[in-house]
Amino acid sequence: MITTNPFSILAETVPPILMQWFVIIMAMLVIVGTLVDIIHKKNVKYFFENAKKAKLSAIKTLSTSEKISVVSKTIISDIATTSELGAGQRRAAHLLGMYGTILFWIASIILIFCYVNPSSNTPSIWPIMWHVGAIMTVLGGSWFWFFLRVDVYSEAQPWYRIIKADLFVLALIASSLFGLIWSFLQSLNLNDRWDDKVFLAFYVVSNLVLFGGVYWSKFAHMFYKPGAAIQKNLAEADGSRDNLPPPADAPEQFGPGIKREEPKHY
Numbered sequence: 001m002i003t004t005n006p007f008s009i010l011a012e013t014v015p016p017i018l019m020q021w022f023v024i025i026m027a028m029l030v031i032v033g034t035l036v037d038i039i040h041k042k043n044v045k046y047f048f049e050n051a052k053k054a055k056l057s058a059i060k061t062l063s064t065s066e067k068i069s070v071v072s073k074t075i076i077s078d079i080a081t082t083s084e085l086g087a088g089q090r091r092a093a094h095l096l097g098m099y100g101t102i103l104f105w106i107a108s109i110i111l112i113f114c115y116v117n118p119s120s121n122t123p124s125i126w127p128i129m130w131h132v133g134a135i136m137t138v139l140g141g142s143w144f145w146f147f148l149r150v151d152v153y154s155e156a157q158p159w160y161r162i163i164k165a166d167l168f169v170l171a172l173i174a175s176s177l178f179g180l181i182w183s184f185l186q187s188l189n190l191n192d193r194w195d196d197k198v199f200l201a202f203y204v205v206s207n208l209v210l211f212g213g214v215y216w217s218k219f220a221h222m223f224y225k226p227g228a229a230i231q232k233n234l235a236e237a238d239g240s241r242d243n244l245p246p247p248a249d250a251p252e253q254f255g256p257g258i259k260r261e262e263p264k265h266y
C-alpha cells in the first residue's frame with residue numbers, strides 16, 4: 001500500500017482531469033477564503049499601518065544585509081521550527097503535523113499531476129511521502145487536539161467538546177485519516193465492495209470542509225504567522241519594538257508562587 005499511488009488506481013474509474021480540477025479548485029478556495037478573511041478582519045491593513053507607525057520610533061535604520069540576516073534567522077527559527085511554541089510537547093506536535101501536512105500536500109500534487117494515469121510508473125518515493133505525511137498529520141493533529149488544546153489542557157473542558165475553533169485541526173486530521181483508510185481499502189482490491197468508495201467520499205468531503213472553510217477556520221494562520229514573525233523581529237532589530245516598552249532593567253523577581261506550578265493559564 002505504502003508504495004502504491006492511490007490516484008493512479010482511482011484513475012481506472014475516475015478521469016484524471018477531474019482529480020486535477022479538484023486540486024485547482026481547492027487552491028482557489030484557499031485564495032478566495034484568505035482574501036475574504038483579510039477584507040473582513042482588516043488584519044493586513046492593521047498590520048501594515050502598525051508597521052508604518054512603529055517605523056517612526058525606530059532608533060536604527062537597518063541596512064539591506066541586516067534585514068536579510070533578520071529575515072533568514074526568522075525563516076530558520078520562527079517559521080521552520082515554530083519557535084514561538086517554546087520547547088515542549090506543543091512545538092513537537094505542531095512540527096509533526098506541519099511537516100506531515102507539507103509532505104502530504106506536495107506528494108498529492110505530484111501524484112495527481114505527474115503520475116495519475118493507470119499506466120504511469122510512479123517512483124515509490126512519492127506514494128511513501130504521501131502516506132508518511134498523512135500519518136504524521138494524523139499523529140501531530142491528534143496529539144494537539146486530544147491533549148494540548150488550551151480549552152482542554154488549561155480550562156478543564158472535556159476532550160470531546162467541539163467548537164468552531166476546532167474546524168481547522170479536525171478537518172486536517174479527517175482529510176489525512178480518510179485518505180489513508182481509502183488508500184488501504186483500495187489496495188485490498190475488494191472489487192465491487194463499497195468500503196473504499198465510502199472512504200473516498202469521506203476524503204473528498206473532508207477536503208471540501210478543510211479548503212472551503214478557510215474563512216471560518218484557522219487555516220490562514222500559516223500565511224499570517226510567518227509575516228507577523230518577520231515584522232516582530234525587524235521591529236526588535238531596528239529598536240521600534242512595535243511601540244512596546246523595553247524590558248525593565250531590574251532583576252526578575254516574581255515571588256515563590258511562580259515555582260508552584262507550570263505556567264499553563266492563558
Ligand code: HEM
Pocket residue numbers: 078079082084085090094097098099101102141144150165166168169172218221222225226229
Ligand atoms: C503547513 C503549515 C501549517 C500547518 C498544517 C499548521 C497546523 C496547525 C494546527 C493544526 C494548529 C492547531 C489549530 C488550533 O488551534 O486548533 C496550529 C496552531 C498553531 N500554529 Fe500552525 N500550522 C502551520 C504553519 C504554521 C507556521 C508557519 C507557524 C508559525 C510561524 C505556526 C504557528 C502556530 C501557532 C503559534 C499555533 C497555536 C498553537 C497553540 O494554540 O498551541 N503554524 N497549527
